[in-house]
């Protein structure tokens with residue numbers, strides 16, 4: 001359980017909140033490039049960390065992210081005209097460039113220098129690793145872009161998707177850091193529709209619903225392991241299934257499968273009760289195969305399919321996540337199609353901000369507890385003036401998880417035996 005005041009601290013991300021400030025020390029993925037397809041394209045509304053923004057790509061291809069409300073009389077710049085290297089408010093014609101400078105004020109006399117005194121609030125933006133990123137913190141603390149392994153790969157080696165989650169970011173993240181639920185929530189009678197890697201993972205999860213967890217704090221968050229007893233089966237070559245998952249601050253999970261691709265997901269708060277998820281499936285060694293891509297496009301794996309022209313998943317609360325009670329009776333735990341849909345259904349079912357005061361955490365929840373502890377500490381430290389180091393060490397983001405069969409009895413042995421596969425910072 002968590003005290004209500006700590007739950008508030010953990011979940012509230014608006015301007016001026018301790019956790020909101022912590023998020024504002026990191027570059028965060030915010031858009032996919034197709035949202036701003038070319039110079040002078042239509043502006044796009046964007047809500048991030050509880051702030052209403054408008055994004056545009058100017059005539060030179062530069063990306064601007066401005067506060068949505070015009071500094072003059074607060075009209076929405078979403079209705080503005082994107083032309084001539086700036087976004088022009090339709091109400092009185094004030095025009096702003098990507099840095100927020102007012103470059104034209106046609107309702108003031110030419111001898112007025114008023115436009116030099118006005119600035120729109122503007123945030124830094126960058127294209128990197130297949131996403132558009134935004135930095136919403138103090139300008140003098142702006143860090144380099146994070147060197148996630150997938151961001152450093154050629155685009156052929158990754159597949160990416162953005163979707164909306166109707167709950168607080170921490171709920172989604174806690175689902176990622178809870179390997180135990182895979183045995184239960186994702187149980188399927190028939191895994192033949194899954195990719196080979198995911199079918200193999202399902203087979204392993206089914207064999208032990210009481211995995212032993214071990215958490216190791218690091219400079220970037222932590223890695224944690226689950227150790228499952230394997231009781232047989234054609235796919236099993238050792239005594240234990242060891243899964244080592246990476247949690248990278250503030251809200252990135254990097255989850256292994258027995259085979260590539262790896263799933264990396266960022267949970268980015270839209271506001272306290274909504275989250276954008278940026279899912280990247282990647283193969284560090286080779287281009288994604290058409291088979292991998294075809295499976296991901298079905299929405300049955302790491303990411304949902306979304307309704308055309310939106311980031312809203314096809315399966316959602318309005319259709320009860322396409323639950324099929326007969327399929328449930330036949331052995332699928334939820335009767336819902338797709339691993340990600342099952343995760344999303346159950347996390348959203350907890351309410352927009354889960355009541356953590358009335359929960360009972362057991363030994364399977366130690367990774368969830370550790371993530372809360374670390375995030376709360378960092379947010380409190382920052383509120384006390386201690387800046388986080390991680391954003392300024394971009395190489396620390398480049399870690400990789402593993403999922404292996406091994407008779408080794410402890411995590412340290414696994415880490416050293418698989419040091420070539422499990423990427424940890426040197």
Ligand code: FES
Pocket residue numbers: 070071072073074075089090091092093094
């Ligand atoms: S409100 Fe935007 S120019 Fe007046």
Ligand SMILES: [Fe+2]
Pocket residue numbers: 175181182185186339343
């Ligand atoms: Fe899950």
